Amino acid sequence: MVLTEILRDFVGAMDEEEINRSLDEFLASEPSSRAAREALDACRDGMGIVGERFEHGEIFVGDLILAGNLLTSIIERLKPLLTVSEDRDDRYHSEGVIVLGTVEGDLHDIGKNIFRLMAEASNFKVIDVGIDAPPDSFVRAVRDNRPDIVGFSGIMTFSVEAMKRAAGALTDAGLRKDVFLIIGGNGVSANACAYVGADAWSRNAAEAVKMCVRHMGAGRTASRPRKQR
Ligand code: B12
Known part of the structure; x- marks a missing residue:
């Protein structure tokens, strides 16, 4: 699995520890801003998984709040890369x-x-x-x-x-x-x-x-x- 897919699945599972480990690994690879945007898209897909789990009654509003906070902290870490572009x-x-x-x-x-x-x-x-x-x-x-x-x-x-x-x-x-x-x-x-x-x-x-x-x-x-x- 490529790192973006891993990130998507960990966001879907709201596994903070693994998200941070994947992000550490991702940032250590000195990614381009395009790669950072792809990572962010993967996290958004992960939020889709969170949404489905909520719809199926597996998780509750408190978990949505947690997922929102998780995504906000991911964005904070990716921010320096999201504000520059090689396009x-x-x-x-x-x-x-x-x-x-x-x-x-x-x-x-x-x-x-x-x-x-x-x-x-x-x-x-x-x-x-x-x-x-x-x-x-x-x-x-x-x-x-x-x-x-x-x-x-x-x-x-x-x-x-x-x-x-x-x-x-x-x-x-x-x-x-x-x-x-x-x-x-x-x-x-x-x-x-x-x-x-x-x-x-x-x-x-x-x-x-x-x-x-x-x-x-x-x-x-x-x-x-x-x-x-
Ligand atoms: C996190 C979350 C929350 C958090 C939000 C925290 C926050 N500060 O935003 C909290 C806990 C507050 C929340 C509350 C609720 N939520 Co909610 N939530 C989510 C969740 C899991 C993720 C949303 C998210 O941040 N996605 C990631 C972002 C990055 O994606 P995005 O918004 O699409 O943005 C991208 C693009 O669309 C675009 N974009 C966005 N805005 C703009 C604007 C412009 C101008 C442009 C050009 C582009 C653009 O750029 C972004 C990056 O590419 C979604 C599930 C999902 N599939 O999205 C459910 C979801 C949206 N929530 C849902 C529900 C039901 C609720 C609640 C009613 C729960 C409840 N019982 O209280 C309340 C509603 C409150 C309200 N009145 O709004 C449902 C909505 C159902 C529906 N179809 O209407 C969803 C789909 C979950 C589900 N599958 O059931 N939620």
């Missing part, structure tokens, strides 16, 4: 502004925080409205900061409805047309993207940051100069 796309520094938040009713923020970390590493300024963010908080943040991009994070099934409400609130406030709207989280899909009326969707933070960088590049033409804030 040409990622090295492009965009200087865009993103308003980001986990939509109303949803308390999950680990994925959102990974996206934030990676976006900041690509020189985006991120205004984070936090978790369980009502539509109004997005409207206020967009009005105050005139971002280029708005990101909705959501992982619960009902979060797609909450995203739709937040997008509707931006439209009602006359702000939707001024921003590139991207949605993310385990449950998002092309269908969800169309339903919410977003411009893009992703279940992978690194890919999503690339989309945002590309959007900034595409937006900066002579006829569409950089926003004045």
Whole structure:
């Protein structure tokens, strides 16, 4: 088994001791940032296993909290590698502004925080409205900061409805047309993207940051100069 698969299984089993041993071994091999992102993806798959175990009644909410803390500590250790990249796309520094938040009713923020970390590493300024963010908080943040991009994070099934409400609130406030709207989280899909009326969707933070960088590049033409804030 390759190390990423081992890591996925230990995260799935929430075996802290083995996770740390695998991570020690991984970091000692002086991995590239691409390898670190693959390790993180493997941990996310491991969280999928944790979710299934919860669904089957093998583990309980307290274990979800523990799993969340475990993933947060893994991210802390991988952080130095996640904020650099050998990809040409990622090295492009965009200087865009993103308003980001986990939509109303949803308390999950680990994925959102990974996206934030990676976006900041690509020189985006991120205004984070936090978790369980009502539509109004997005409207206020967009009005105050005139971002280029708005990101909705959501992982619960009902979060797609909450995203739709937040997008509707931006439209009602006359702000939707001024921003590139991207949605993310385990449950998002092309269908969800169309339903919410977003411009893009992703279940992978690194890919999503690339989309945002590309959007900034595409937006900066002579006829569409950089926003004045
Ligand atoms: C850890 C966890 C928790 C922790 C969260 C801690 C935290 N600080 O976030 C706690 C204990 C709080 C929790 C609570 C609950 N949870 Co929970 N939880 C999980 C678990 C195991 C992992 C989530 C996670 O962190 N994944 C890892 C991250 C990295 O993945 P990600 O979020 O998808 O993020 C990636 C991408 O999607 C993307 N991304 C994320 N955000 C964004 C935003 C943008 C703009 C972009 C572009 C990209 C992007 O980038 C990330 C990295 O690539 C999942 C299982 C699973 N399969 O995910 C269940 C899960 C989500 N939880 C679930 C449930 C049921 C609950 C509770 C109701 C339990 C309860 N009875 O109380 C509560 C709900 C609270 C609420 N109202 O939100 C269900 C949801 C069912 C559903 N379909 O709605 C799941 C799927 C478990 C299951 N299979 O039953 N949970």
